[in-house]
Amino acid sequence: MGAGGSFRPKIIGFLCNWCCYGGADLCGVSRFQYPPYLRVIRVMCSGRVDLKFVLKAFLNGADGVFVGGCHLNDCHYNPEGNYDALIMSKICAKILSRVGINTDRFRLEWVSAGEGIRFAEIMNAFSKRVKELGPLGSSEGLAKEDLTFHLDAALKLVPYIKLVERERLRLPVRSESGVEAFLDSGDLDAIFEQTIGEKLAMSQILSLLHQNPMSTAEIAETLGLNPSDISRHINNSTKHGFVRYDVQQNCYAIA
Template identity: 50%
Template structure:
């Protein structure tokens, strides 16, 4: 698991309660392994993911952030929350470089409750990509503001 330079990325994953968190749950019940680098936070909907959460995560030293919700267009339990997440995702993609953070460190994925294997794939692949990318340029302990 460990890379050459011993860097293990820390990835924060915001998972919606109905699809992606259930999908992650399915990966668990099906005994699929995904890297321990991914640390999940459950929210009711990907639409609940405030841009602040992502910034806060980077500020707290996360190397990458994954937002995952129900498939577009119409899988969302709350009708259209995933589209609101998508809007904020594009906003963040523009905003992150201004803070000196590579936009590749943020990802948005649609993972349904039936896609435990997709959750596993996304986590493994994302972790690998961040491992190659190296640690986040944000210095640990940046004041939250």
């Protein structure tokens, strides 16, 4: 189905119990209008929203995912919980981009319990954008089986990603100025590429080879990656005993 008027997007919303959920409740009581596409999951803190939740929501057919929490420095459950949500959102956006999903389908916002009108405005804008994009995969040019493949590969990495986040992506100073300084420094981009980006590519390659033996060129074409990068990943996987070269078929296969 295209992004026409008959399309009703499915949007999953993870809302903080203390603030954003209260804002949504006030929005309803005040009868502020927004499209009825949001399916709410209430969590005690936005910092409780795991990367796995977002990826699984998309894997299960969500067209958009929204995370709403308390304003920075106003977290009711954990003084720093929403900073965890902020870092998670940055990592999530990079992963979605890497697997071919439009990052406009994911949104993080801070909404207090007294901001019913703000909640309505955000949901109106987000719902409109997701509706413009159409069903998940349509604007991205990805078939359902391709989406499933890429999201499964990313899901397998979640435990590793959480370890990287805990060990290397912890904010040195948990303040708004500290967040801005960290993001402007380029450290997040560099660490993502050195660790998560590399592992994600290897996970995708291994998933492909579990299906069928393939050549370097075939893998590069399927994943849309540079053949030289594929060769580097293949060499590393071969050294670790994950992949072997099949001389007879002139391709690589799972060891």
